[in-house]
Amino acid sequence: MSRQQIDIVDLIPVNTNTDNIIKMDEERRLNNRYAVGERLGIGGLSVVYEARDDYSEYYGDDRRLAVKLPLEHLSAKSDIDAFMYAEYAHLSRLSHPNIIKVIDFGIDAEFNIPYIVLEQLNGRLLNEIPLTQFSISMKWNLLYTLFKTIEYLHTQHIVHADINPNNIMYLDDESIKLFDFGISINLSKKQLFELDYNTIKAYNPRYAAPEVIQGDVPTFHSDLFSMAVVCFELYSGQLPYIERSTELFERPITLRDLKLLPFGLRRWFKYALSADPMKRNKLYPLFLDIKKYI
């Protein structure tokens, strides 16, 4: 199959409303295999439903699955299948306890719609949990796990490109799962299509690094920045800037801005929230030091 570039204008996320959803009734099956159930969530580009796999059920395996489909206005676009396949391809090369597992990709023969089958996550999105519910040790565990997960991603040449509290699920056992690799990049492979990140603005602008807001393609450095913003908010209840990270060009983070954070973490955050991506190189060696203070 030959692939053309996705028309990026077509991918600009729309305001999420339920008119835009591919309606799936109880009995609908994708490719005569995946039975689609209740809606689990909706994002700027896709909708996610509960799913059951007929084959697994036949063999007595009652695993809980989820199926991710593009929103209706995107489903007819010429390269939406390549776009969905890219998420499947990124996830299928990853194996990590804090990253969502992908099970399958398909294009439904009847509706000609691409879908991804994922493990079903049961928990709460990080942005749905009041900060008062996090103890100091829960915050540290979250920071530690997120950092280690991102470090792993980068050893696999994957940039997540949209780290934010909407894409992190906090599970009942207090572990986390990072998901939504919809705009991620595999640096070791040619992309299936070119995304102009600044045009589509599919990332969350509250957490995006300043260079990404200015139009650069996301990198390992911008993932680390976004992760630091998520954790800064977790500790302090606010963003490290008023609205957008580009404010940091004019007003860099000072140690005073970090006073709500544990003392031993402040130096690390100062580098992580640096507007200069190269300064974020220090984060790996500095992280080893942090553990001495915690």
Ligand SMILES: Nc1ncnc2c1ncn2[C@@H]1O[C@H](COP(=O)(O)OP(=O)(O)OP(=O)(O)O)[C@@H](O)[C@H]1O
């Ligand atoms: N595997 C899953 N199990 C349970 N719920 C899920 C799962 N995957 C996604 N969801 C729910 O569906 C919502 C949308 O999923 P996702 O973030 O992957 O879509 P998206 O359209 O790429 O989002 P975005 O708006 O961030 O681009 C999530 O916020 C979450 O509530």
Ligand SMILES: [Mg+2]
């Ligand atoms: Mg999302």
